[in-house]
Amino acid sequence: MCLKYKAMKKLKTNNEKECENMKKHEITNLEGDRRRKILRGYLVSAVAVATVAVFVCPVLADSDAETAINNMSDIIFGIIRSIGVILAGWGIVQVGISFQSHDPSQRSQGFLCLAGGLIIVFAKSILEAVAPGVFS
Numbered sequence: 001m002c003l004k005y006k007a008m009k010k011l012k013t014n015n016e017k018e019c020e021n022m023k024k025h026e027i028t029n030l031e032g033d034r035r036r037k038i039l040r041g042y043l044v045s046a047v048a049v050a051t052v053a054v055f056v057c058p059v060l061a062d063s064d065a066e067t068a069i070n071n072m073s074d075i076i077f078g079i080i081r082s083i084g085v086i087l088a089g090w091g092i093v094q095v096g097i098s099f100q101s102h103d104p105s106q107r108s109q110g111f112l113c114l115a116g117g118l119i120i121v122f123a124k125s126i127l128e129a130v131a132p133g134v135f136s
Helices: 002-054 063-101 104-121 123-130
Strands: none
Touching: 063 104, 063 123, 104 123
16 A cells, blocks of 8 residues: 555656646747747838838828918908907907906906917917928
């Protein structure tokens, strides 16, 4: 009985060692599969970027499209300018009311509103000064 027990114990330890070896091989196989997947993804993305870089061609805008965009830009800047005029007018009203009620906080708010409205009114001129040729 004792010999049989020792033999079974030895067999068990051999099986445990084999199991551990199999687990190690499974882990390395999984790591290899993961590496292959990552490499495949990298290569696919690199080829896609290279293809896009090779086949990029310039697009030249037609004069009609450029005219339409300039007209739309003028309309948008006109709307912005009208909003700026409204804000500047409201700032003047607030300053006038503050002088009547002797309220310094309302006076400062009025001057800030007036200054903000004037900046918005002259936004296109300011942008043309900062980036010449872009908004003309």
